[in-house]
Amino acid sequence: MCGVVAVTDVVEVKDLCKRYRIGSRTRQFQLREQLAQLIKRPFTSMNEEKTELIWAIRDVSFNVREGEVVGIIGQNGAGKSTLLKMLSRITYPSSGSVKVKGRVAALLEVGVGFHNELTGRENVYLNGSILGLRKREIDDRFDAIVDFAGVEQFIDTQIKHYSSGMRLRLGFAVAAHLDPDVLIVDEVLAVGDAGFQKKCFTAMENLRCGGRTVLFVSHNMSAVENLCSRGIWIDGGRVRMDGAAKDVINSYMTTFAVSTGAGTDFSKSMARLGTGEIRYTRVEYLEPDGSPCTLVRCGSNLVIRFHYSVKKVIHNPSFGFRIYTSMGTLVTEAGNLLHGVQVPKVEPGEGFIEVEIASLNLLPSRYSLSLWITGPLGGQPIYDGDVRTVLEVEPANIFSSGWEANSRMGITYFSQRWRFADTKYTILDASETAAADATAFDKPSPAEQRWKNTNKFSTCSTGGCGFTSLERLGCKNQ
Amino acid sequence: MRYLVSSSHLYVGVREYGLPERVRELWRYRELFYYFAWRDIKVRYKQTTLGLLWAVIQPLVTMVVFTILFGKLANIPTDGAPYPIFYLSALVPWVYVSSTIATASMSLISNADLMTKIYFPRTILPASVALSGLVDFAVASVFVFFFVLYYGLPISVNMLLWPALVIPLALLSLGVGMMLAALNVRYRDVKYVVPFGIQICLFVTPIIYPVSMVPQQYQFLVALNPLSSIINGFRHSLAPSMPMNWIQLGISLVTIVTIFVLAVAFFNRNEKAFADFV
Numbered sequence: 001m002c003g004v005v006a007v008t009d010v011v012e013v014k015d016l017c018k019r020y021r022i023g024s025r026t027r028q029f030q031l032r033e034q035l036a037q038l039i040k041r042p043f044t045s046m047n048e049e050k051t052e053l054i055w056a057i058r059d060v061s062f063n064v065r066e067g068e069v070v071g072i073i074g075q076n077g078a079g080k081s082t083l084l085k086m087l088s089r090i091t092y093p094s095s096g097s098v099k100v101k102g103r104v105a106a107l108l109e110v111g112v113g114f115h116n117e118l119t120g121r122e123n124v125y126l127n128g129s130i131l132g133l134r135k136r137e138i139d140d141r142f143d144a145i146v147d148f149a150g151v152e153q154f155i156d157t158q159i160k161h162y163s164s165g166m167r168l169r170l171g172f173a174v175a176a177h178l179d180p181d182v183l184i185v186d187e188v189l190a191v192g193d194a195g196f197q198k199k200c201f202t203a204m205e206n207l208r209c210g211g212r213t214v215l216f217v218s219h220n221m222s223a224v225e226n227l228c229s230r231g232i233w234i235d236g237g238r239v240r241m242d243g244a245a246k247d248v249i250n251s252y253m254t255t256f257a258v259s260t261g262a263g264t265d266f267s268k269s270m271a272r273l274g275t276g277e278i279r280y281t282r283v284e285y286l287e288p289d290g291s292p293c294t295l296v297r298c299g300s301n302l303v304i305r306f307h308y309s310v311k312k313v314i315h316n317p318s319f320g321f322r323i324y325t326s327m328g329t330l331v332t333e334a335g336n337l338l339h340g341v342q343v344p345k346v347e348p349g350e351g352f353i354e355v356e357i358a359s360l361n362l363l364p365s366r367y368s369l370s371l372w373i374t375g376p377l378g379g380q381p382i383y384d385g386d387v388r389t390v391l392e393v394e395p396a397n398i399f400s401s402g403w404e405a406n407s408r409m410g411i412t413y414f415s416q417r418w419r420f421a422d423t424k425y426t427i428l429d430a431s432e433t434a435a436a437d438a439t440a441f442d443k444p445s446p447a448e449q450r451w452k453n454t455n456k457f458s459t460c461s462t463g464g465c466g467f468t469s470l471e472r473l474g475c476k477n478q
Numbered sequence: 479m480r481y482l483v484s485s486s487h488l489y490v491g492v493r494e495y496g497l498p499e500r501v502r503e504l505w506r507y508r509e510l511f512y513y514f515a516w517r518d519i520k521v522r523y524k525q526t527t528l529g530l531l532w533a534v535i536q537p538l539v540t541m542v543v544f545t546i547l548f549g550k551l552a553n554i555p556t557d558g559a560p561y562p563i564f565y566l567s568a569l570v571p572w573v574y575v576s577s578t579i580a581t582a583s584m585s586l587i588s589n590a591d592l593m594t595k596i597y598f599p600r601t602i603l604p605a606s607v608a609l610s611g612l613v614d615f616a617v618a619s620v621f622v623f624f625f626v627l628y629y630g631l632p633i634s635v636n637m638l639l640w641p642a643l644v645i646p647l648a649l650l651s652l653g654v655g656m657m658l659a660a661l662n663v664r665y666r667d668v669k670y671v672v673p674f675g676i677q678i679c680l681f682v683t684p685i686i687y688p689v690s691m692v693p694q695q696y697q698f699l700v701a702l703n704p705l706s707s708i709i710n711g712f713r714h715s716l717a718p719s720m721p722m723n724w725i726q727l728g729i730s731l732v733t734i735v736t737i738f739v740l741a742v743a744f745f746n747r748n749e750k751a752f753a754d755f756v
Contacts, residue, residue: 020754085753089597092750112595115517117524122517129513130596158524 008101010182010213011064011087016096018057018082018237056082057093058237069214071228071245073221073252079237080217081186084108087215088184102181102213105132109186111171116160120151120170123159127174141177148199149173169196176203182213201227201401221249222397222404253394254295266387273372273385278314278346280371282307283389288356297396298364298405298413305354306371308346308384315345316376317383319353323391324368331367331411337376360393361414365407367391500746503599510598514606518581519613533614534621537569544569544686554687559717560629563622567713568685570618571643574611575651575705576676582607582655583672586663590756600749601742604659608652615644626716639715646734647708653738656745663748663755683709690721697726704730704737 088106128138149169231248233241286303320335371387549561556564582604662668714722
């Protein structure tokens with residue numbers, strides 16, 4: 001995002017290490033324990049306790065250029081917060097160094113130093129000065145801060161009477177008016193209601209557009225993907241990956257997708273319905289290019305390949321599956337015959353049939369797939385049925401807004417484009433969201449692009465079939 | 479735009495910050511220092527009906543009790559000063575010292591959430607306690623002045639000693655408070671030692687009795703306790719009839735500066751680890 005302009009490193013982290021002694025950090029230090037130690041072993045130094053050392057951060061080095069927005073991701077306890085605390089000088093490294101050029105503001109929590117007994121106004125001044133603003137600067141920004149927080153009415157009320165949401169808004173309002181060179185943010189977007197999160201997000205966007213350097217820790221992958229140009233994945237106190245945000249997030253999330261894997265094997269599967277002349281053997285989730293898809297994200301272009309094994313020649317089989325939610329609600333049913341795609345016959349041996357889904361518009365959750373193969377007439381006879389496999393759909397930046405789609409939003413979403421028209425029917429705001437939509441679905445021009453067929457079938461089976469596969473979908477005899 | 483929180487070139491590493499850098503940094507953070515002191519005062523008297531009057535009530539009530547118990551019943555000599563003046567002039571500085579030490583020693587752990595969330599020179603926490611205590615001290619001093627007028631004591635240059643002695647008084651309280659605060663982060667025993675120590679100190683220091691009551695061969699003990707001659711100085715500033723040992727005061731001043739310098743050095747050495755232990 002820095003273009004051709006020569007930029008300098010504003011943050012230099014070199015061989016950073018932080019060691020904690022297990023026990024000494026959690027146990028309250030009692031003089032008595034040390035005295036007892038002294039009596040037991042009078043000749044050993046008090047500091048030479050035989051305690052286990054853990055490395056919260058080990059040999060971390062990276063540089064951040066001016067204007068870069070870096071997302072730091074990793075599991076809980078990976079050392080992200082320790083890293084941020086060292087960057088913001090709260091805790092000190094055991095070895096190594098951090099150099100930061102410019103004014104730093106660290107936002108590890110919203111509303112740090114708020115005092116319940118003081119009024120909103122007093123707390124704005126207190127919090128502002130804790131965060132590094134001068135009184136004069138707070139005077140200048142006071143109205144904007146109160147306006148941003150939306151607490152005009154209560155500004156002279158003690159904040160112990162505030163709702164937690166109001167406190168949060170006031171805290172973030174002060175933080176949003178800091179305007180530093182380097183901003184360090186720890187998971188503040190995770191709190192608050194939808195409206196508040198939107199405000200936070202816009203404030204962060206503004207910082208980015210203003211060419212500020214931002215280091216941002218979050219578990220909200222959509223936010224990281226949308227805001228950050230670069231991602232650093234911290235794992236076990238070390239940098240596991242450092243690169244383009246999208247790539248880092250993908251690798252990071254792939255590690256969680258083990259449960260789904262790239263598919264399910266039914267070869268040694270349990271008892272199931274059907275006569276068994278033809279059985280599913282395996283399901284694979286693939287990228288459109290045919291490579292295994294280890295992580296199924298919502299909105300993705302997905303190919304599901306169903307492998308089967310045939311015992312005797314079958315004419316006109318009907319392949320299909322149903323998707324259920326974890327609660328057992330039927331989401332949808334799909335099958336080749338429904339799409340008018342015929343499979344004239346399959347001969348003994350192995351083969352596969354696949355379906356491409358242009359955009360998997362399921363919201364993140366764990367879904368259950370129930371597969372079946374039947375004859376063409378009224379679903380009879382049933383050759384194979386009730387074959388269960390799992391489809392884990394992971395969050396993605398589907399709206400291109402940084403909003404994390406989640407299972408609380410329901411089961412599915414639609415490709416959508418929002419427009420706003422005022423009373424004179426002028427379209428005010430269409431271009432922006434339309435553009436966002438376009439990136440979400442990889443379409444050059446949303447206005448001209450129509451939904452393609454959602455499901456395309458192609459099939460192949462041993463002995464050659466009389467049916468031509470569609471477009472780029474491959475066909476393979478095994 | 480200028481900032482308090484951050485230097486234009488921040489360096490975090492194992493390297494030590496030098497004294498000039500620390501002083502410069504404290505200067506940059508002066509506004510936060512005032513804000514903390516202001517917060518302490520605001521919060522202390524919020525939702526109280528009497529407000530700042532509490533700064534007066536504490537030494538006043540103690541004075542009345544002491545006057546009855548030690549003055550009227552035990553007949554402790556006062557070297558010619560009226561009992562109320564004798565006790566008030568010692569109790570006002572004593573209340574400052576004891577409350578500053580008690581609050582400052584807790585200042586780091588009671589602001590633990592702040593220390594683990596944001597950087598600022600930690601010295602500000604105990605220092606702002608010492609500063610906010612001075613407001614109470616000033617209010618009580620005005621009140622003492624009315625007593626001086628009431629008892630018809632002479633208004634003299636001697637009285638300038640009262641504000642002048644505030645400096646060593648504050649340095650001593652801050653020094654001891656900082657040292658205890660730094661220890662308190664690691665050893666919570668300090669929490670129990672402090673109230674107890676303050677109680678002992680009330681009797682060891684000539685507050686109930688005059689310095690002149692201490693036998694000649696034990697006068698060196700008075701010189702060892704820097705608070706003794708400071709308190710005696712406060713008394714002397716209002717009641718010139720009370721004897722003043724200037725050499726002892728000189729020794730005390732040197733002791734106080736030494737304590738303060740050691741305390742600052744000790745505090746700074748441990749400052750880096752505060753956030754890890756608090």
